[in-house]
Amino acid sequence: MGWYPEILNGSVRRVVATAQNGLEVMRLGGLETEAQPSEFRVVEREPMYRLRRYFADEAADVARPPIVLVPPMMMSADVYDVTQDQGAVGILHGMGLDPWVVDFGSPATEDGGWDRTLTDHVVAISDIIDRVHKHTGRDVHLSGYSQGGMFCYQAAAYRRCKNIASLVTFGAPVDTLAALPLGIPAGLATRAADFLADHVFTRLSIAGWMARTGFQLLDPVKTAKSRLDFLRQLHDREALLPREQQRRFLSTEGWVAWSGPAVAELLQQFIVHNRMMSGGFVIGDRPVSLAELTCPILAFVGEVDDIGQPVAVRGIRKAAPKAKVFESTLRAGHFGLVVGSLAAAQTWPTTGEWVRWQDGSGPRPEAVEVMTRVEQPADETGVSVSDRILHTGASIAEVGVGITRGVVDVTSQAVRGTRELSVEAARALPRLVRLGQIQTHTTISLGRLLEEAGAKSPQGECFLFDDRAYTNESVNTRIDNVVRGLILCGVRPAARIGVLMETRPSALTAIAALSRIGAVAVLLPPTADLVAAAELSGVGVVVCDPDNLAAAESLGARVLVLGGGESRLLDTEPDSGTVDLEQIDPDEVDLPAWYQPNPGRANELAFVLFGRSGGRLEAKRVTNYRWALSAFGTATAANLGRGDTVYSIAPLYHSSVLLATLGGAIAGGARIALSRGLDPERFEAEVHRYGVTVVAYTWTMMRELVDNPAFGLAGNHSIRLFVGSGMPRGLWLRTMKRFAPAQVLEFYASTEGAVVLANVSGAKPGSKGRRLPGSTPVRIAAYDPIAGTYLEDERGLVRECAPGEVGLLLGQATASETLDGAQRGVFAAGDAWVPTEHLFRQDADGDFWLMDDRSTVVRARRGPVFNQPIVDALGALGQVDVSLAYGIPLGEEELSAVAVRLLPDASLTAVDLTDAFAHLAPRQRPDLVHVLPEIPISNSYRLRRTEIRATGLPNPGVRSWFYDSEQDKYRRLTRAVVTKLRERGSAALTG
Template identity: 65%
Template structure:
């Protein structure tokens, strides 16, 4: 009977205990414990935060090195002190560290809490670092868990590491798109984050219960397991009490709300655009990059952390190339990094040892290693499959449920590639479709596209200049004010208004304002000699100039409208100057005339006038709105530009590539534009990192300035994915992709006034111009005689189309715009067809790709046949010692001879044998007659080498730096006085002589 009674009493007691404990949980939210938290004092209080300093009563003597602990936005500051005995602050204090904790409070009870944005948190942390430094007289060790670690990184970058001794983070992702929960494809996450930021969290905040639920859903197996374990042990109070504080914290007490603006910025900047990784995130209109962090970093990694996945956390190594980055890994999930047995035994002791080591008070912690850079393939997270399976199976086995999420990543990888590949097409197709819909009467212009972007995302970032962000709303308001000033000054639609300005926001505003009125912006070159010619060619009525160019503009005799520098600057004017200061016009007082309609530009109408230099003289290029749109949408499609890109504009605004491709492509793609004052290698390296530049524009030899400079600071790690432009030589192309791996080059060719745009999208054939972009003109090569400069007809009177690898004149099928302008040729390949000629000669290879061989006016017509200059220049550029090269023709006694001039790198001269080897793929009868090494080759404002001065100097003087071509032997020989005399008489000399070095003058 006693046995039977015991068998009954035991289960009854268990039921009673379960009921009693359960009732206590229901009434009080948990079991009552005698566990207390660590003592602290709030030493600083602001509307944004309260700063706790722990154990102030226990201090004796000088405090240890200070560490500031930052919680995530959605979690209470008590995460660092869940229990007094095992919390972070107590462990650190025992090791002699002075712990401070940031408490952001709860947004729903703090004044203005729901209006907080991301920058408010970062600036608050920056202010706290300043405060602690003043209070302690020591640099601060800044630490943060999860998003708190992201805040720590951002604040350190914002301060450029000032007063920060080291950074410590726990499961804080940097490359957010590299490791997303559930294996979500980056393309999907980016698009979803953009949508949620713009349309959901701009109106909605995240309450504490939503944050708690979201966190638990990220690891549903662990959440379910914890709840089941708690219920199964509810009868055993003694077993539950040690973990009760932690359970209550996770279940209810530890969660606080997020303000909508802060969530929106988090989604947009660090998930949609991944700017923790690329740089260029914005804190209160200031552009910041983690590349500016120079303080040592320790990042804790959870081996089974599916929230702060190792591959995402390790992104800090690439994002902060100037910092010494270390890691410490432990077998824990996300929350286990900071709370629980693993944190008590590993995370916090290691943190204390790290602080003491950095302070010179101890050795390097045993569990800290230099962060390794894993070769992670797309779709991998850094959490090994074995770890994930073991961790998940162990969890679900305790609950008796099926294995699901732990293996789901295997399937998610299969769709990731498909989604990412389709993303480019998703962006490109609407742009190409819009191009196809443009008719002569369609309203399309630069200002109209800017207005569209402003309506879509008023707070979106339009451009960055001098480290300051200008949003669509701010820029749009500035453009509207400039419009009123221009109208007040007499500017009307179709008026030709010159723009003479350096690279600055006001220049962009001036061009956009003229477009908004429907006037024609004439982009004037800031060259005193060329300016009067450009003003006359452009039929300019008045000039908009910045303060630096006012005097130059006044010299043209035209009325000058001064713009730029703001209302506070003083404009120095001399007597007799006809200058109107647009900054002094009260825009609000201007009454808009009845004729004004914003953005009236039609596709067929003239929008811009640009200038190019050819053979030392200016050529006018008239750009319609359609031609601008063609280049803008074509560039955006070919470069796959979107809102996550920052496009770096190195060329001045008056250069065709700047307005048509760089600015046009960025506006059409919704990308951010980074304007730079000038090409400066040191500034280039700084701004690429700080702005998070993903696409760099170039022209001709521009990137040579960057690659040759010692001041360039890209550290081999950079956010650039693409260089876009035209005129890059194969040698410079190879140097660029070698130096900026894994970035690629997208080389364009565009007829300035026609509709022909070629692009080498794949980049596989270096030096090739590629194929026509979809939506641009169909192209053909017409047989062409470079001697007579005429098209070659067949027996039926039509122009013969070139065969593969035959050199011909590039023609583009004429659209309605070309026909309206009267520049089309008819009856070329068929009766009634219409084609627009370009100025350039190409060949088409067997794959259908086009290669530029020359401008039709620079072909050297020698007695032995045409000599095409571009293949020769490209070949010389590949010779190891050659820096710049040009090939040009000079007339000597009625005969045109080809001269190749080159500059060299360093000391010594290139070997003739190397040059001959470089020419090996070119027929000998198309080699230059003369090779000469010169002291310098002028480079124009577009960075294109110019032969004008060398051509004017005539035949090079004899000497060891000059060689001539002996056709009989197919070699270059020394150019002596006797040989020069024969050339001067218009005769070639072919005496045999061995070849050697240009420097030695060997036989």
């Protein structure tokens, strides 16, 4: 029994030691370790940061490669120096590096700290790079942990890697929506983040204890285990001391507050819109993309990291296609990547070896390998099931706590399955309801929608241009200022004012300001049609930019000049009466009593556009209702939202830009990105920099990109949709192949009526789809295109076409439109329908197919020949670039001809043509086919028929063919055949 006292004494000592150590923890917050922090000097001090240089005296004596370490926004800078022997700065210094650490301090103790934004942090890091480079004379290795790593990516892209030798990140997520902590569904996360950013963090910040608690809750099992381990060993001071600094840092000392604006900006840009991946995040007023990163990158990946999950971290490989990206994988969780024994043994030595390799003073580290791009399934995070089970299960076994995270994963998959439909319905329903509520006297206009956007989200981005972002607030302020200048110059509601401007912010401002006054914007094309358009519209006042000043003054109208920069000289004619709107002080203008912002009603004229039909210039009148129909219709069909950036290449005076591109973006709350024109290099740079998700096109525009072998955007872009009208079927197929998985949304819209068709599914390339919900009902009337008359039934009413039959498309007249041009008593007594200019057929599924413009139908001897099916048939041939079908006058009849442009190094044979047209009825096949080196294209990228038609019969040769109806095949066009055709035409004229 002599061992009882021994046991008793041991138990007593354990209890006493536990009590002593516990009292020390309660009194001091932890155990005294006598550990000393590494020596550092604060070499730069700014309101946003203090810049520490560790071991500064030694660094000054020896040329060491500088490495800047950036902490997350919610964590103390001491994360890199928890203990000198195991901390980052001590290990990196020992390997011959010059470590610098950014200390943002705590918003709670810094002047203006609670007002800090994410932009403030990124710009501060950029400034720090300049300062370290100045101190050392060397390029900087920039590194960051978690959100600090995100800052590093953003700052490097912001300065386009200037003076940056390499980037090193630790558990820094890039594709944030690919894998969220705890398997939270992306749809749920984005909606929650959107709400928090808009309504919570604009008023509330996150205290340090909140940040600590939140991150501990992300891994509650590990948190509980570490606390229980500490309690179990509280009697054994020697066992606790080696990890005490780390425990105190993660439990209490290491956490600092987050400012509300910074959190809101983080949530909006990188959770809601995931713009680390797509590009287009805004720093200050500059759009930025990680695609601009060109320096080498090393990303540390934690195999069991549930915060910076592997698939999210590896998103940098896709987001930065121009950079050489490497990775180093550790079997560690989020905190274990930078703090603790594993970090001391692997992370920091590997980092030091990486820096030496990049500086040319050492070999490539064994633990570093090229990051390969592996497409993960939608339900994979990169943390394998086995790794998660082993990592979490071991903790659960030790602590005795069960957390069925798998239940969350299973539930999240079910939520993901319904997310897309619910989001689309949530976006579409309010738009369709509002569209249905528009009546004749409803106030609706471009100016009103912009004002509503500004009231809803003042700091939201409205549009991007020339690498600058403009907020809703700044855009509306600029519009209101221009309104005052226009009113001072005598502009009143309903006045028709010409707008002659290139694509630039001031052009959009001018159009919106006229809308806000209630005036009519007449969009004059700065082309050969300018004089004719001005005469046709009869405008007496023209708003122009400096580039078009001379052309505007030549029209004989009063000229108002807007935009062009702050320091520009206007070369005006003497005594011309030209007014520089930029010289008017808006604060000095008293608004008249009649001014009411955005008075435009649905049935009132909003815009006048110009287009050619049958070779004639025509003015197209667009009411506010017609504009709103296209705007809400495009936003609905394209499912546009705040995460979208709609990119417009075509000029503003083009109808599809004003109606669909600008209108759809504004109605959908998306950003508008304006470009100075179509250029492959500019397109690639702006798509990345602006984070473009939707590209607006017109006619054959996309061939400049799709068929350019030097164009390299394919596979590395955020584009999900191409939206526009008039794309040929062959180009449509090539576009989807080149930009996969992006789709094409083809519209048909009558400019003056309310007819809108859309091929939303994209399942039938070439089809115009079906009537867009909210637009006017449509019907196809039986029609004789030769006589230009309707075909009636036995009751004297117009007969509706059967499926497959070609007729004239009509839209039902609406109460919100004026009935100018409407025809009554068409299908029933008293009804009213507005005819379009186009012939259609409807297939058995209900989809509409454009057949021709009624003014261009070929009036052949055998009957009408429709041009569009011929073009669609050739579009199926892989060697055809574009084609244009038209009629060649031959006496009193026309021959059906088609001009073809081939892709480079492609050839065309008679057999190809015979096969391509085999599905067309013989009466609908073209008489003549010929290959041309070029086909004329207009400024709006539409193929021009007039010039080719004027050349007459094609020349005989190996690149021309005719249809031999007797043999039912195409044959080479010979001189004898051409002579015979000419004789037939002459005989018809003289007979």
